Amino acid sequence: MQKAIKKWFPVLALPTVVAFLISFLIPFIMGIYLSFCKFKTVKNAKWVGFDNYLKAFANEDFINALWFTVKFTIVSVITINILAFLFAMLLTKALRGTNVFRTIFFMPNLIGGIVLGYIWLMIINGVLHYFNATITTDASYGFWGLVILMNWQLIGYMMIIYISGIQNISPDLIEAAQIDGANSAQRLFHITIPQVMPSITICLFLTLTNSFKLFDQNYALTAGAPGKSTQMLALDIYNTFYGRVGWQGVGQAKAVIFFLIVAAIALTQLFLTRRKEVEN
Amino acid sequence: MKKSKKVLALTMAGCMMATAFAGCGGSGSSGSGSESGSSSKADTSGVKSIYFLNFKPEIADKYEAIAKQYKEETGIEVKVKTAASGEYEKTLTSEIAKSDPPTIFQINGPVGYQNWADYCADLKDTELYNLLSDKTLAVTKDEGVYGVPYAVEGYGIIYNDEIMQKYFKTDGAKVKSTDEIKSFDTLKLVVEDMTSKKDELGIEGVFGSTSLKTGDDWRWQTHLMNVPLYYEFNTGSESPITTCLNAKELEFKYADNYKNLFDLYTDNSCTDKKLLGSKTVDESMAEFATGKCAMIQNGNWAWSQVNGVDGNVVKEENIKFLPLYMGVEGEDKQGLCVGTENFFSINSHVDEATQQASIDFLEWLFTSDYGKKAVTTDLGFIAPFTSFGDDEKPADPLAKEVLSWMEKEGMESVVWTFAGIPSENWKNEFGASLLEYVQGQKDWSKVVDDAKASWKTEREATAE
Numbered sequence: 008m009q010k011a012i013k014k015w016f017p018v019l020a021l022p023t024v025v026a027f028l029i030s031f032l033i034p035f036i037m038g039i040y041l042s043f044c045k046f047k048t049v050k051n052a053k054w055v056g057f058d059n060y061l062k063a064f065a066n067e068d069f070i071n072a073l074w075f076t077v078k079f080t081i082v083s084v085i086t087i088n089i090l091a092f093l094f095a096m097l098l099t100k101a102l103r104g105t106n107v108f109r110t111i112f113f114m115p116n117l118i119g120g121i122v123l124g125y126i127w128l129m130i131i132n133g134v135l136h137y138f139n140a141t142i143t144t145d146a147s148y149g150f151w152g153l154v155i156l157m158n159w160q161l162i163g164y165m166m167i168i169y170i171s172g173i174q175n176i177s178p179d180l181i182e183a184a185q186i187d188g189a190n191s192a193q194r195l196f197h198i199t200i201p202q203v204m205p206s207i208t209i210c211l212f213l214t215l216t217n218s219f220k221l222f223d224q225n226y227a228l229t230a231g232a233p234g235k236s237t238q239m240l241a242l243d244i245y246n247t248f249y250g251r252v253g254w255q256g257v258g259q260a261k262a263v264i265f266f267l268i269v270a271a272i273a274l275t276q277l278f279l280t281r282r283k284e285v286e287n
Numbered sequence: 288m289k290k291s292k293k294v295l296a297l298t299m300a301g302c303m304m305a306t307a308f309a310g311c312g313g314s315g316s317s318g319s320g321s322e323s324g325s326s327s328k329a330d331t332s333g334v335k336s337i338y339f340l341n342f343k344p345e346i347a348d349k350y351e352a353i354a355k356q357y358k359e360e361t362g363i364e365v366k367v368k369t370a371a372s373g374e375y376e377k378t379l380t381s382e383i384a385k386s387d388p389p390t391i392f393q394i395n396g397p398v399g400y401q402n403w404a405d406y407c408a409d410l411k412d413t414e415l416y417n418l419l420s421d422k423t424l425a426v427t428k429d430e431g432v433y434g435v436p437y438a439v440e441g442y443g444i445i446y447n448d449e450i451m452q453k454y455f456k457t458d459g460a461k462v463k464s465t466d467e468i469k470s471f472d473t474l475k476l477v478v479e480d481m482t483s484k485k486d487e488l489g490i491e492g493v494f495g496s497t498s499l500k501t502g503d504d505w506r507w508q509t510h511l512m513n514v515p516l517y518y519e520f521n522t523g524s525e526s527p528i529t530t531c532l533n534a535k536e537l538e539f540k541y542a543d544n545y546k547n548l549f550d551l552y553t554d555n556s557c558t559d560k561k562l563l564g565s566k567t568v569d570e571s572m573a574e575f576a577t578g579k580c581a582m583i584q585n586g587n588w589a590w591s592q593v594n595g596v597d598g599n600v601v602k603e604e605n606i607k608f609l610p611l612y613m614g615v616e617g618e619d620k621q622g623l624c625v626g627t628e629n630f631f632s633i634n635s636h637v638d639e640a641t642q643q644a645s646i647d648f649l650e651w652l653f654t655s656d657y658g659k660k661a662v663t664t665d666l667g668f669i670a671p672f673t674s675f676g677d678d679e680k681p682a683d684p685l686a687k688e689v690l691s692w693m694e695k696e697g698m699e700s701v702v703w704t705f706a707g708i709p710s711e712n713w714k715n716e717f718g719a720s721l722l723e724y725v726q727g728q729k730d731w732s733k734v735v736d737d738a739k740a741s742w743k744t745e746r747e748a749t750a751e
Binding site: 047048049050051128132136139140141142143144229230231232233234235246249250251252253254255 | 376377380383384398401402403405499500501502559561562563564565710711712715716719720722723726728745748749
């Protein structure tokens, strides 16, 4: 069997490799190249060097969007993970109907971002209507709207990952701790959390990158309004690319910077949390 | 067991590859199909399909029907794709880079031409250009013709005459007929009086919602803005569009006039000011159609929208236009804002036979009996071509109104000067400013200053 896999490997991997090349690697390299060019469509690019990058950093909207994104990411990563962990703890207790609840909590994750954005826009505007306001009245409404939306969507997903982590903890460990007289807080901090560290790594990674890269929800919920004050990085890139004649290259440069930031954050976080993981 | 697994793996791999190749094969053949007829200029026999990227979502299905008819008559398939509202430039940018790009696309005037100059074929020798009733309308550069206008449009304040007549019969009505409204002051008097009598008139407000949701604010940041731009730039001998296009800075001389009318809209609206940020154009058109308001700013294209709303109470004979009065001197001679943002261009990057086939389609649309009928009745265009006789004018009530305003003695139409606005970004920023102003977060003077500053940066940013 092993030998057969080796023998057939190139054939079996070929479709994936080709798809990966066509839909990821080639556009990625082209994208980096285009970030150094002035272009209208990908076919008529003209090399301009670092000009686009200078313009991108001189652009106030970009810096504002960066800060907004950072703030949003910090808040939503913390709230999503704490709430998801609490739900996971709750739903691993021997309660009736835990499976039903798990399914229900997971469901929002199956709905697309744009649809969720419009649904929540209606809900939030519906509520704010009584206070004679809309989500565009104040930037903080948009901010918290996005946080609520993101929590609603991601908690179920993260919860499932935490549940599987919690269920993998050997009952012997808990029992031993109980016999030794550890109270529930001690059991949580000294056994459960260290034991689910791999799940925490994954959940942090997913929430961090998803929040940072958020586009659909941002586009549908606030589209940056009021002004550009709730515009996140991805949306800013999109608007730069299409909003001004001749600024496609700057949009592309912003996208490359964006990629570098996301990659740096994700790798640092993986490195840090990996160290804390313990062997079973 | 082992063997069956191997068989399974192989079959699956086979399936995957088959689908992958099927995908490649499909796109490959369509690519070669469009290139096959590149022999001589006029020979379009090899062309099987052309691709029209439509700008107007509200008439997308009408174009589908026309395409079907054209295929029946000539066998050439017209692929019609419609960009979502406000997304045309984005859609065109991505579509034109594909291997099967649009052969007919649309530019919005001189600014659009700057953007797409590489892709616009010269249309000087075409019948389409020769048929234009006013050749100065076309987008030209040096000797070449790169965009042919296909529809003249007009906008202003649309009103429901039924409600107006009801108002004129009330006690102490300020005027007795809409003909008497010839200036901002009269308009303001009437509107404010109507607001105080809104229960009697059965309306929730005089004006429909000033839709300021991002992406739905073009009626204010572009259309309403046109009037101050026109007065500011209609000074020299050149057309105001050219002057505006060359203006490095905006003085915004008529900012107070803009504010006059804008405030009148929001103060007498059927929606509270604070809630305007969530309103869309569709919603406000629906308010007008269902009789919740008496007036709304929009253009002749809006009739199909009003007519299509469930529970529309606006009768065809009652829908009329008023110009956008803002208190500028001599505005009693001001007509509607008339112009065009709709120019057909032919993609110069496709082979010549396909270009020719695309031109043939457009000529067919504006000269054949079926085509002309479709243009006037279904599409509702006021087509600026000599092939249309006097009896072939659009049937749509708002289009008729535009025509009658254009023909009114002594009235001067306001040229669509907004074609000279530096960039989409300027419009979006101005729209966002207006929203903040309405919500009470920005002073008017700041709105004006920001608009000027943004004009300068945008002009510089896009000048290269």
